Amino acid sequence: MKKFIYLVLLFENVIFAQVTLKITQIPTNTPQSATIFMPSSLNSWNATANQLQDLGNGQYQIVIPEGTGTVEYKFTRGSWATVEGNANGGYLTNRSFSFTGNPQTINLTVQSWEDLGGTNSTAASNVSILSTSFFMPQLNRNRKIWLYLPPDYNTITKTYPVLYMQDGQNLFDVATSFSGEWQVDETLNSLFNQGNYGAIVVGIDNGGSERLNEYSPWNNPSYGGGQGDLYAQFVAETLKPYIDLNYRTKPEAQYNALVGSSMGALISSYIGAKYPNIFQKVGNFSSAYWFAKPQLLNYINTNSQNYSNSRMYFVAGTNEDSTMVPDCNDVKNAFQNKQLATSNTQTKYDSYGTHSEGYWRGEFAAAYLWLFQNVTLANNSFINDKINIFKTSNNQLFVEGLKDNQDVYIFSTDGKLVDKMTLKNGNNPLNKEFQKGIYFILNATLNKKIIL
Numbered sequence: 001m002k003k004f005i006y007l008v009l010l011f012e013n014v015i016f017a018q019v020t021l022k023i024t025q026i027p028t029n030t031p032q033s034a035t036i037f038m039p040s041s042l043n044s045w046n047a048t049a050n051q052l053q054d055l056g057n058g059q060y061q062i063v064i065p066e067g068t069g070t071v072e073y074k075f076t077r078g079s080w081a082t083v084e085g086n087a088n089g090g091y092l093t094n095r096s097f098s099f100t101g102n103p104q105t106i107n108l109t110v111q112s113w114e115d116l117g118g119t120n121s122t123a124a125s126n127v128s129i130l131s132t133s134f135f136m137p138q139l140n141r142n143r144k145i146w147l148y149l150p151p152d153y154n155t156i157t158k159t160y161p162v163l164y165m166q167d168g169q170n171l172f173d174v175a176t177s178f179s180g181e182w183q184v185d186e187t188l189n190s191l192f193n194q195g196n197y198g199a200i201v202v203g204i205d206n207g208g209s210e211r212l213n214e215y216s217p218w219n220n221p222s223y224g225g226g227q228g229d230l231y232a233q234f235v236a237e238t239l240k241p242y243i244d245l246n247y248r249t250k251p252e253a254q255y256n257a258l259v260g261s262s263m264g265a266l267i268s269s270y271i272g273a274k275y276p277n278i279f280q281k282v283g284n285f286s287s288a289y290w291f292a293k294p295q296l297l298n299y300i301n302t303n304s305q306n307y308s309n310s311r312m313y314f315v316a317g318t319n320e321d322s323t324m325v326p327d328c329n330d331v332k333n334a335f336q337n338k339q340l341a342t343s344n345t346q347t348k349y350d351s352y353g354t355h356s357e358g359y360w361r362g363e364f365a366a367a368y369l370w371l372f373q374n375v376t377l378a379n380n381s382f383i384n385d386k387i388n389i390f391k392t393s394n395n396q397l398f399v400e401g402l403k404d405n406q407d408v409y410i411f412s413t414d415g416k417l418v419d420k421m422t423l424k425n426g427n428n429p430l431n432k433e434f435q436k437g438i439y440f441i442l443n444a445t446l447n448k449k450i451i452l
Contacts, residue, residue: 017066019097020105023075026058029116031077036060036110040073045178047076047083047208070098075110079208080169080178085112091174091181114175123173124185126151130202137238137409137417138230139214144205145239146172148185149247150198159248161199161255161372164235164279166215166264168203170357180357187365197377199368202243204235206264215263217270218295225292232271236278237443238409245440245447250377254309257281257371261360262288266296269331272310273300281371282312285360286320286353289327300334308339311374313346313367315360317353325349346370389423389441389448397428397450411440 021038036052042064043049052060052075064071072094075084086092089112097106126149133142146168150160170177171184184201192198207214216225217232235258244251256279260268265287272282273296289296312335314328332345348366353359387401402425410419418439419431434452441448 017099017101017103019064019066019099020103021052021062021064021073021097022055022105022107023052023058023060023110024107025109026060027110027112027116030058030110030113034077037076037078038062038073039076040071042067042071042073047079066101067099070096072096077113081176081208082113082115083178084110085114085175089114089116089175091177094179121173121175122181122183124148124189126153126189127172127185134239135411135416136231136234138233139227141207141210143207144168146201146203146205147247148172148188148201148203150200151189151192152198153200153248157248159250160197161257161375161377162240162243162249163199163201163257163259163283163368164240165201165203165258166206166260166268168205171201171203177357180361182357182361182364184364187361188368191365191369196369197372199372200243200247200249202239204239212263212291215260215267216292217267217299218292220291223291228267228270229274231267232274235271236275238411240278241442241447242411242440245442245449253278253280254375255377257283259283259285259364259367261285261357262355263291265289266291269312270296270299272312273303273305273307273335276305276307276310280310282310283367283371284312284314284328284331285363285367286316286324286355287314287328287331289331290321290323293327293330297330297334300331300338306339307335308341310335310340311344311371312340313348313370315348315350315353315363315367317355317359318349318351320353320355387446387448389450391430391450391452392427395430395433397423397430399423399425399428401425406443406446408441408443408446411442412437 037048038050038052039045039047050062052062055061074094076082084092128147130145130147132144134145135142165171171182174181188199212224213227214231215228217228219226243249258268258271258279265284266289268282269284269287272279314332316324316328318325328347332347336345389397389399392398402423405422405424407422408420409417412418421431437452439450439452441450
C-alpha cells in the first residue's frame with residue numbers, strides 16, 4: 001500500500017511539475033487589443049509562438065510543461081519589431097528559467113515595448129535608412145534597407161567596395177536587433193580611424209515571417225523556404241544596380257561581398273554561387289546549411305560557374321551543433337571542387353563560438369579584413385559609364401553604347417517597379433506614357449538615371 005501511494009505521489013509530481021510564467025504588469029502604453037507571445041529556445045524563437053492567456057487587468061499567463069535544462073525566452077506582441085525592452089525602451093537581454101522537477105510560478109514585469117517609444121538607438125551618425133519600404137519586384141513586397149557610408153564619404157570623391165549584409169535589423173542598432181547587434185558601424189569606423197580604406201555597407205532587413213522562405217531557394221518540409229532564388233535576384237539585379245547608380249561604389253565583382261549569419265549565411269552562399277560575376281566575396285557566419293544542404297551541394301556541383309576568382313570565409317563555433325563544422329567543410333569542399341582556390345578560402349572554427357550576435361560581432365572585423373586583404377583599393381574618382389540613354393520626342397528611348405541587348409527594369413525614385421523592357425542600340429518604343437520625373441533603368445550590369 002505504501003508503495004502504491006509513493007507511486008501515485010511520484011506520478012502526480014511528474015504531471016504537475018510545470019512552470020507558470022505570469023506577467024503581473026505591462027507598460028501603460030500597451031495597446032488595449034494586444035496579444036502577447038513567448039518566443040523562446042523551445043520554439044525556435046518564433047515571434048508568434050506560445051500565446052499567453054489574457055487574465056485581465058494587465059495580467060497574462062502561460063504554463064510550460066515540465067522539461068529539462070534551461071529555457072531562454074522573451075515576450076513580444078507578435079513580431080520582433082514589437083519585442084519587449086528594458087526600462088529605457090532599449091534592448092533587453094534574454095530572460096531564462098530552469099526546470100527543477102517541481103512546480104514553479106514566476107511573476108514577471110514587462111518594462112517597455114521597443115516600438116512604443118523610449119528606444120535608445122546605438123547606430124552611428126554615418127548610418128542611415130536608405131528606405132523603409134524599398135520595393136522588391138521579384139517578391140512583390142517591400143523591405144527596410146540600411147546604409148552605412150564611410151566617415152570620409154562626404155569629403156572626398158573616391159569609390160568604395162560594398163558589403164551586402166543580411167538581417168539588417170541586427171547590424172547597427174541595438175534598438176532594432178533580435179538579440180544584440182553586430183556593431184558593424186562602430187567596427188568599421190574604428191578600422192577606418194586606424195587607416196583602413198573604408199567600405200559601404202547595405203543592410204537588408206529580413207522579412208520577419210518570410211525570413212526562412214526568402215533565405216532558402218529550396219523548401220524544407222518542416223520549416224518552409226523556396227523563395228530564395230527570387231530574393232537572390234532582388235539583391236543582384238535590383239538592389240545592387242540601384243546602389244551602384246546612386247552611390248560612389250566600385251561595381252566590379254572583386255569589390256562586392258555578401259555577408260550573413262545562420263540562414264543569412266545560407267542565402268549569401270547561394271547568391272555567391274549563382275552570381276560569382278557580381279559578388280566574388282562571401283562571409284559565412286554559423287551557416288544554417290542543414291536547412292537545404294543536399295540541394296545547395298547539388299547546385300554548386302552541377303551549375304556551370306567557375307569560382308576561381310571567388311573568396312570565401314567560413315566561421316562557426318565547434319559546439320553550436322554536431323553538424324555545423326562538417327556542413328561548412330562540405331560546402332567549402334564543393335566550392336573548391338569548382339576551382340575555388342585554397343588561398344581564397346578561410347575557415348575559423350572556435351570552441352567558444354555560439355549561435356549569437358555577440359559571437360558574430362566579435363568575428364566580423366577579421367572576416368572583413370581577410371575578404372579584402374588582396375584587393376587593391378585605389379583612390380579612384382567616380383566615373384560614369386559610356387552608355388547613353390535618353391527619351392526622344394516621340395515617346396521612345398534612344399540608346400547607344402550597348403554591347404548587346406539588355407532586359408531592364410524601370411523604377412521610380414521611391415523604388416517601385418513601373419515597367420520592364422528589352423533595350424537595344426537605337427530607338428526603343430516605350431510601353432506606356434510615364435508621369436514626368438526621374439527614373440532608374442536597371443539590371444545586373446546596367447544602371448542609368450534618366451528623365452522621362
